[in-house]
Amino acid sequence: MFKKLFGKKSGPLKNRVVFCVSNPAFADPEVYDVLEQREDVTVEETGCNSYCEICERHYYALVNGEPVAADSAKELLEKIEEELELNPIE
Template structure:
């Protein structure tokens, strides 16, 4: 089972909606939301997620969504 982790501090970029969308859309994937993932420098730059521990960063939530789907 793959795991996708989101940082609450990154929600200003729209990642909360993305986390909810992925949780409802993907089977066999665990979507976690953490208070802080420790990627503060990356978090300040734009939307990101960790997919199986690997940092995925994008310029937009839509791009992040596509990159996560490709990674899985």
């Protein structure tokens, strides 16, 4: 049991991008589908992430726990890729 709880996890760690299902970026294939195809990224969707002010006004996602926002889907994808390059999970 302890080995299962505290043992090494199999496989490499992946970057995590989380979308709020209420945000337009969640349903935008220009962002969601592109990220889902990357081997180094796990894409998830959740309910409210408690960033309602950002979510109401911008396309946004949480990248490794950090909010990233933009005015368009294309710009959001660029900012997410920049954040993944600057602060990757290792």
